[in-house]
Amino acid sequence: MKRGFGSDNHAxxxxxxxNSLAKANIEHAPSxxxxxxxxxANExxxxHFGKDAQVFFVFNGTAANVTALRALTRPYHSVLCADVSHINVDECGAPELLAGCKLVAIPTTNGKMKVEDLEKAFIRRGDQHYSQAQVLSITQPTELGTTYSLEELKSLITWAKSKKLYVHIDGARIANAAAYLKKSFKEFTTDLGVDVVSFGGTKNGLMMGEAVVFLNKELAQDFKYIRKQSTQLPSKTRFIACQFQAYLENGLWKEIADHSYTMALYLYEAVRNIPGVTVREIPQSNAVFATIPSHWVKTLREKYFFYVWDENTFECRWMTSWDTQKEDIDGFAELLKELAK
Known part of the structure; x- marks a missing residue:
């Protein structure tokens, strides 16, 4: 399959x-x-997150989110989350089925929540007939490729803490946020009071595997039981851990994030002035969102795969990844120009 712009987990x-997997594939190791x-890898x-961080590896992103939310909630609790968030739209109801909590979708602007909208949803406290809000889940970067600024995060998290809510970060692409913000992971998570992070690997060059990172170590106390009960305890954990070790210890995470962001900016510049292409905004992560005429889609996808994000407006999502090359983008832009004639 030719390199396209479908998703960074297509890479x-x-x-x-x-190479880290090959190096770990020696003799026997405890399970x-x-x-x-x-x-x-834990070290x-x-x-990156602070000395109290407690780390648990799982197989995929949905599992990271679901098990994290299980640790933070009971079945009568609710989770406030963005209307376009992965947990609300793309996990087939797994958080509600497996964690037992209710998701409350908050309206967003370009994928971002605001305190005034959260306030409207934070109601009926102590009412036994109503699910009680327990967690604020923030996707960083958002599903629309935007990245919360440090001030925006401070505003949301300060509000959540004032309401005695836990804060969860869905960080499937959190390295892209760190690269865009030019901040360490710790600066926009631990230092702001985030309780737990779903830390992505699969979309960032790993074969598979994600990490649930508890920054509030008290919440991790019983998580080993939750992970096992959720069928997410890897037997040969070394083959997930070794990948994160290679990813984190010598700055590879930043190299990958910087490259994919640079490619997103290059893609944006290559397509933004093509007649018929309407780009949502300058990329803030490794995604470009653009609306194109519906009859272009089939021809484009025959050579460069991508997803139609909104089937009503034909807004499309074009993702870059660690292996995206300028020639991929140049070829895609030339095809768009041909269709625009």
Whole structure:
């Protein structure tokens, strides 16, 4: 399949991460996270998030979100989340089925929530007939490719803490946010009072695997049971851990994020002035959202795969990744220009 713009999880494994798997594939090692690779990866996470960070590896992003929310809620609780968030739109109801909590979708502007809209949803406290808000879940970057600024995050998190809510970050692409903000992971999570992060790997050059990172260590106390009960305890944990070790310890995460963002900006510049293409805004992560005539889609996707984000408006999502090359973008832009004639 030719490189396209469907998703960053369409890309293969980054060579350095693939090499880490080969290096870990030696002799025998203890199972269930008691190996040396897991110990080192945990230390890598603590270096980025703080000494109290508690790390648990799982198989995929939905599992990271669901198990994290299970740790923060009981069945009579609700989670305030963006209307376009992955947990609300793209997890097939898994948080509500498996965590047992209710999701309350908050209207957004370009994927971002605002305090005034959260206030409207924070109602009926103590009413036994109504699910009680317990968690604010923030996607960073958002599903629309926008990135909350540090001030925007402070505003949301300060509000949540004033209401005694836990704060969860869906960070499937959190490295892209760090690169865009030019901040360390710790500066826009731990230091602001975030309780738990779903930390993405699969979309960032790993073969598979995500991490649930508790920054409020008290909440991690029983998580090992939740992970096991949720069928997310890897037996050969070293093969997830070794990938995160390679990803985190020597700045590979930043190299990948910087490249994919640079490619998104290059894509934006290449297409923004083409007649018939309406780009939502300058990229703030590794995604370009653009509306195109519906009859262009089939021809474009025959050579460069991508997803139609909104089937009513034909707004499309074009994602870049660690292996996107300028020639991929140049070819795509030329095809758009041909269709625009």
């Amino acid at each position: 293969g494994i980054h060579p350095q991460i693939l 269930y996270g008691t190996d040396e690779w897991t110990e080192q 890598n996470f603590r270096q």
